[in-house]
Amino acid sequence: MNQGLRIAFFGSSLVSAYWNGAATYYRGVIRALHARGHRVTFYEPDAFERQQHRDIPEPDWARDVVYSAQGTEALERCLEEARGSDVVVKASGVGVFDALLEARVLDLQGPRTQVIFWDVDAPATLERVQQNPDDAFRPLIARYDRILTYGGGNPVVRAYEALGARECVPIYNALDPSTHHPVPREPRFECDLAFLGNRLPDREARVEEFFLRAAQLYPEGKFLLGGSGWGDKRMPANVKYLGHVYTADHNVLNCTPRAVLNISRESMARFGFSPATRVFEAAGAGSCLITDAWEGIELFLEPGREVLVAKDGAEVAELVRSLDAQRARDIGNAARRRVLAEHTYAHRAVQVEQVLGYRAPKRAMGSALEGVA
Template sequence: MKLVFFGLTITSSWGNGHGTTYRSLVKALAARGHRVHFVEKDVEWYRNNRDMPEPAFCSVRLYDDWAKENQQLRLLARDADAIVVGSYFPDAIQATRELLEDGHERILFYDIDTPITMARLHGEGRAEYLDPELIPHYAAYLSFTGGPMLREIENRFGSPWAVPFYCSVDADAYRPRQTRPEFACDMSYLGTYAADRQPKLESFLNDAARRLPERAFLVAGPQYPVEIEWPGNVERIIHLSPREHPEFYSSSRFTLNLTRDDMVAAGYSPSVRLFEASACGAAIISDAWPGLEEFLTPGEEVLLPEDADEVVRVLREMPDAERVRMGQRARQRILDQHTSAHRAEQFENVVAQCATRVQAQTASSSRE
């Protein structure tokens, strides 16, 4: 198939989870023989931090101004077998309207931020990248979030088909690696600063670090305010290239997974970091949220402490052999269910079913 994606970014992983998510999926689709074109707005903060300017598995089309370049971009999508419009794509609403005007029947909305999107629709009536009036016109709504929210997308907002389309991991890139001394620590955390995650980072990591001054901790990620007071045994890395993520996860005894408030409230919203760390065999400490057990079994494949006291107890008392076995079980679970190859096959099935639905609707209309 010829597939055209209109997404936030695939060329830069700086300060966003979209880049690695798109790379994982698109690489797997290309490996299955599909031709993928990715359209991305050329914005300064990604232009200055491009760690994959020319992916080997797809063509990238950068543009500056949709109003001036839309004719060429619409021409690129003219003979596409499926078109994907992603959340936070800056011109998603206008692009969708124009693609519908061109007669495309297989336009899918790919929401990598479903709980945030739903919160915007509830509070403000729309998101900057999604007009609720367009939801019924997307052939499928691919949602990072599963569970009850899918029914809301269909019943309240009129989607013909809301699909649980979770993130995935590139199993070739994310696997256990040799320990790197600069990443070696008792517990690590990888994530961009978020105000609603920070209290949990303070409790689970910083408070634990203060109580264990002899232990080493590591936090990697950009945009943390300068006024944050980090304990002396917490090292900071401002940005870590995705190429180094497997070594990062492989080098710490435990790694921490934290979830945004909207994602916790919605449930069934695993982060790509959760899958990537698992694929590297990392022993994961996580906050709890509804539906987590659908992806990793608490106590066997992931630990869910309630506070810093429990984190400290785990770091002090869990035998290394048990920790390693937990990481191995998590790795096998994710490799069995959530690799990019799994997600690419699911994408193919979604597109095929969309085509069947369109044909059935056309046949029904002709009979009437």
Template sequence: MRLAVLGLSLSSSWGNGHATTYRALLRAFAARGHQVLFLERDVPWYAEHRDLAEPDFCDLAFYRDLSGLDRFRPDLAAADAVVVGSYVPEGVAVGGRVCAWARGVRAFYDIDTPVTLAKLAAGDHEYVAPDLIRAYDLYLSFTGGPTLALLESRYGAPAARALYCSVDPQAYPALARETRFDLSYLGTYSPDRQPTLERLLIEPARRAPHLRFAVAGPQYPSAIDWPDNVARIEHVPPAEHPAFYAGSRYTLNVTRADMIRAGYSPSVRLFEAAACGTPILTDRWEGLDTVLAPGTEILPADSADDVLATLEGMPDADRLRIAAAARTRVLAAHTAAHRAAELEAHLLAAAGRHRAADARNNDAGSLLGDKGGDTVLDLSGTRR
């Protein structure tokens, strides 16, 4: 299969979780014998922080603006499937070109589904619009559960399928390292995550000055009052994630507000930390138990008291047992190899529907039947 992906970033993990998600998924997809082209908007903030400029599992190319996509039109037309990701700059215009040019399956991969739905409800069409959702053959969603039915019933997605994030076990091994922190958090600053971080890490740090904490990630405001026992690390590149997790007795998973409301939205950091064998404290959200079992594979916490009770009261044997159980679960069901197989199945099923639709709609004006010419997708859902 020839797959083309237009995503937020593959080359830089700075300030985004998309890069590690794409890297794990596409490496595993290529390992199944497929060819992958990744097209990335060339923007200065990622250009200054590239940590994977030449991937060995796919072709990576950059375009400066919408007109720069024109030179890739033959590649998009020849691909068996083209995937556009969430938060791609000018994503609606990019998606319109993909739907007009691609002859194979046209898919949208939403690594931010609850945020996307909140934007759509507010009339914000930053990177996808309702008419474009209907034009894609396949909507791959970071979020599972009831959200999939919502995407189909309210927004007309022809096929909404869950494609959770995952982890590459080779890139995220369990390491033996000296403990540096009692509790760590790895994530870019987000205003809607900050209250939970305050409650479940910063407040415990204030109340337990004898314990050591760390918050790693960029873009945190300078006005935040960090306790003296909280180490601030501006950025940890993916290659150093395993050592960071290995140096933590526990790590914290914090979920964005939109994703808590939607449920069924496990973050990539959750899978990575579990693969590294680090026990995870987490906020609560619906569907958590479908990914990791609360109490035996992951530790939900609602308050600073909960966090401190775990940090100061849980025996090491129980801590290590929970970490081992989570690692076993993730390696059995949530690796990049699992996701690549799911992606392949979803694309093949969409291709089958695509061919059936083409057979039913042979007239030149059909959205699925007309694949040639210089047509441009009109976001009313027709071609002109």
């Protein structure tokens, strides 16, 4: 019987997407690894009110361990429990004890234990350590067995290698067809354009340009804004603010509007090759996606046929104004076919195994992409 790998994963949160943009990515990768026979224990801190805003039940495809963020005793017990795992992952942006974890997981390294740093915000991490030669993480980079990132392409790979990384491999965002898929439209989300994203310092200016300015330039249009932190933001009269949107409503929010908008954070747009989870979630739902322009989009979706690309708010407004329902459906359907064929988490799980040097039994290899075409 194939026992797979035993993986200890220290991340922000698996069970809550509240102020946690990596949740969908973690869930997709880990669920796909579980389907391949691997056993994942996910360690997350009780912090930032995430446990009070859980949006999925306790998963049966991973063991989720919540540790106290008050003092380090509970975390030390988790680290000791992780000892002897085949793979130990420290993800970026846990939000609690990050510097401690980055150093302590390396104590678990051994002949049978790979220790991985999985960077879910590589542009921000790299800018931080490049600007501060005394950053505590900088000398640790070369000690990790490898660095995985959820985007960034060759610019991120080269930057990490220049800092001494043994190996750096992007594992891009993808689609989990079991969680993001077409559903019936609902009147409460009817609009011409919807954007979903939390208010973050390196995203706000781009939201002002690509979404709020587009709404100003198309005053007869109806716009919806979802995500945490925007409550006190000045908005045009044709923008309705939804607040935090739980993941249970993401499909209907993707499927109801005529189009949905993706806006990259400033650092990710600058590096390129960093598709947000929202790109694949929207495509999986068959949505017509409009995205801000960034290098590498054509690796994932074909501009003009599977996605619409805008360089500023004026172009967003014009695309929405000229978009009829039939063209929107055609673009959404084409995007869905593309991501199902090439960009699911089943595809990413096979890539992770290859990077880790794991040879799956033939039966598992044969069924890895079952139902994905």
